[in-house]
Ligand code: HEM
Ligand SMILES: *[C@@H]1O[C@H](CO)[C@@H](O)[C@H](O)[C@H]1NC(C)=O
Ligand SMILES: *[C@@H]1O[C@H](CO)[C@@H](O)[C@H](O)[C@H]1NC(C)=O
């Protein structure tokens with residue numbers, strides 16, 4: 298057992314025994330209750346203001362949290378920028394980071410540090426986890442308590458991103474393998490994919506699905522013909538790199554379970570979305586979430602909480618960054 302496990306052991310043996318099967322970083326909902334009591338409302342106001350200014354910042358921020366957690370753990374490494382360009386942000390097409398999303402975290406951090414009680418006490422990783430929650434609830438999804446106490450990491454390299462993030466052409470086995478490597482189940486993966494109920498995808502991520510000449514591409518589950526025709530209008534063969542389509546064509550800016558209903562109508566935009574319905578092993582869960590919004594919301598909250606525990610840093614491998622884009 299390493300030293301950071303001893304403290305809770307001494308302070309609360311019962312807590313450790315009942316809640317922690319392994320020695321895991323001790324995240325707590327009330328971690329900043331005394332050091333920064335207004336944290337939640339400071340972050341929420343900043344996120345809310347940013348969404349009024351740029352709707353795209355919402356989905357971008359939610360995606361940023363996912364990418365942060367899957368690359369070196371939830372440690373805000375995704376926000377670090379290196380003058381040489383060797384950082385997660387510059388890793389290429391798999392990480393089309395929205396500048397508005399990075400800006401959301403910057404503004405939330407400034408709001409938090411602007412409160413004298415909180416200055417330099419809250420990690421960027423925790424602010425990102427809170428901001429992702431606020432995006433979900435401000436776009437119509439459920440509100441949930443966020444576990445806190447992550448430290449910010451000190452390392453971000455381009456190489457870390459390779460093999461860490463799922464691709465839009467992944468099949469079910471590939472998706473399950475990657476999520477499982479992060480301690481997440483198939484059900485977690487399906488629930489978290491529900492984040493694609495908001496936001497957009499650029500045409501290059503699904504172009505091969507709508508033009509048969511490039512088939513078969515790694516994997517191409519069936520697509521609704523009406524939907525396919527619409528997408529060909531949105532993304533002509535001569536599409537520009539900035540062209541995009543909504544991930545949820547029916548309610549693109551509302552966080553709801555329509556994403557799963559779309560899959561039932563073969564209106565999943567990415568192959569990795571539609572495969573969840575196409576593959577019999579995951580179809581039952583898609584049908585459940587499509588039929589029952591509460592079941593989806595409960596599963597999403599549970600899975601986001603698990604996602605937020607991936608690779609958390611609490612020791613000398615972390616710090617509270619003063620600026621989210623640079624190590625101290
Ligand atoms: C299951 C595997 C996943 C794959 C293959 C995947 C892939 C993608 C791709 C290709 C895009 C479009 C990016 C672009 O063209 O700019 C996208 C967007 C997005 N992803 Fe995922 N994703 C996955 C899981 C997740 C998870 C777990 C979350 C969050 C919990 C998430 C949240 C988002 C959001 C919100 C967007 C919209 C971003 C925006 O509008 O700026 N994704 N994803
Ligand atoms: C991330 O990379 C993009 C594209 O290379 C760049 O425009 C942007 O400024 C970078 N983000 C940050 C926070 O530096
Ligand atoms: C295709 O989409 C339309 C419109 O949403 C829907 O009525 C139809 O049932 C879908 N087709 C299939 C095969 O699911």
Ligand SMILES: *[C@@H]1O[C@H](CO)[C@@H](O)[C@H](O)[C@H]1NC(C)=O
Nearest residue numbers: 588589590591592593595596
């Ligand atoms: C929907 O899911 C919730 C949560 O799992 C459950 O309590 C409820 O009974 C379900 N509703 C229906 C109509 O099945």
